[in-house]
Amino acid sequence: MPAIKDVARRAGVSVATVSRVLNDHPSVRPDTRERVLAAVADLGYRPNAVARSLRTDQTRTLGLVISDVLNPFFTELARSVEDAARELDYSVIIGNADERPELQDHHVRTLMDRRIDGLLVSPTDGGSPMMLAAARAGTPMVFVDRWIEGEGLDAVPVIRTDGRSAIRDLVDHLCALGHRRLAIIAGPAATTTGRERVDAFRSALREFGLALSEDHIGQGDFQADSGRRVTARFLDLPRPPDAIFAADNLMALGAMDEIRARGLRVPDDVALAAFDDIPWFVHTDPPITAVAQPTGALGHASVRALIDLVEGRPAESVTLSARLVTRRSCGEPEGSTP
Amino acid sequence: MPAIKDVARRAGVSVATVSRVLNDHPSVRPDTRERVLAAVADLGYRPNAVARSLRTDQTRTLGLVISDVLNPFFTELARSVEDAARELDYSVIIGNADERPELQDHHVRTLMDRRIDGLLVSPTDGGSPMMLAAARAGTPMVFVDRWIEGEGLDAVPVIRTDGRSAIRDLVDHLCALGHRRLAIIAGPAATTTGRERVDAFRSALREFGLALSEDHIGQGDFQADSGRRVTARFLDLPRPPDAIFAADNLMALGAMDEIRARGLRVPDDVALAAFDDIPWFVHTDPPITAVAQPTGALGHASVRALIDLVEGRPAESVTLSARLVTRRSCGEPEGSTP
């Protein structure tokens, strides 16, 4: 693999001149530039990004730590982040935390070791030492979807979706269809999205004159299995709920598993709805009503904010809104978007 | 962010000694080692991976270029690759080609610029100049799932799944259920998996005394839309097929879209099966029969082969086998695995 000095030798110039051509510095004579470019082409030379990063102290790389790659919401997010970054000539390194704090820390550490220019995180848990360290070290950082609180973390912009109004619409929809005993499979209390969705659900119920009793709140962990366990508990209740809202799509999958395993039917025996819309919801039996996040916009806004920070501009938090997509899983023949 | 010389100063030793401690070189006096370690802890020092890579000429990083992150098969593959790599102390940088050759080349180029130690590719297309260049440059390289041919590429190990016998089982299953007019939504002819699945399907049909007529082979591109288009063409035929086999899960999704849009029913009007099994297939209406690849094993085997190459050991191609998972989409009440 040729280095810059090989190019210099072949073009009969110094390495400084080659570097100037490559970074198109103005003061290089046109014919010299030609010679250098020719040498570059002949040798198939590509600048060593490692060496360049060491010298310039920037890697043009963003780190993205997500909670779970297998969750379609996050893969879609990752994809839109990569797209947005590529457009601005940045690369993205993805770390999958699998909803495990220690894995999240592992990735933050590796990314910092690699001296990435900025960190985009959808945090898994409250107390991440590495994240605090990163913030303290002055690494540009942006939270996406979820966020955590902590010393030095209050200045970190948060790019997120506000689901309150869509959740209110969902409760409205459920009530209109005659459901009265609503339950929720919550996400981990350590995550903001976990708490927030429960709060929004509770407020919406109150607005419709309903209460959310403790045994209608199940603790899940955003994984399918937990959705299944919580649903089992719900259905074992003396008066089981007649509608279940899962705080993410994987737990909805688990809920469906359990409902079906008991020979019950959606929506006749129990209605089902989920936070996060994914392509497969159109094809489940029945199609699932969901609160849809504007994933693409979320990814783009995060990258914009992070790169603003990286390049020394101020960045602000952004809150987008979710919307309800009505399908058959709550009882109506067919709602808005099919 | 402290550098090695800060640690050296604080511990009252030279940078050479610090480096020796960090790479646990034997000849360092125990008390010196203690002092250095204490300084490291005090400063929260972490070695700069960029500088280290420049010097040692290795990054302990693998590049993984996949055809489409949104395809659950590939995210699962990516995840297992990352798991396997992490266990061996390697990181993985994922590039998503989105089934677009130019994006694939972009990623291969960026990864090479970063001087990754090895490249794991599931190639999108036949003629990738960068991939040939990478192979020629001597970068350790392994193909996973798909492969391409070309000058200097014949030595590249291929880690893949052989679907022939599972596809034969599928055809057997379809025939047993009375289907006779079988059609296939093929992948791009430029990909090996595209061609191979058609071949296997054709051979299996022949074995059961059936022919695969040209108008029962639809050209897809592994994306949902193409599955829909091809299915439309099938259903417009004077004598439409009574069973459709999609060569990947996204095209199966598209096929379902189209079938449902026409008010037809699976499996009564037309049976459906797919290559690649994914969790959602259990919950579609009806649950979809699929050929399942051992994705985790595929990822692990790829990493093992690639790291063998990276560390100078010889590596061999591996072929695993797929198996049929029977569900209701072809007509049976309920087969083996639900």
Place this chain on the structure above:
DNA sequence: CCTCCTTGTGGAATCGATTACATGGGATTG
């Protein structure tokens, strides 16, 4: 007691780029 070897440590070169500073020659200007 002198020589030789071992052990622990420091100095300095090195990896491949970028960039501040130096330099020489030609053009501009008073």
Place this chain on the structure above:
DNA sequence: CAATCCCATGTAATCGATTCCACAAGGAGG
């Protein structure tokens, strides 16, 4: 015509690590 400036280029320092080589001190062996 001399002084000045600018343009094009080269020399060398630098980024943060690793590692070869040199060297000093101490122990072993004759």
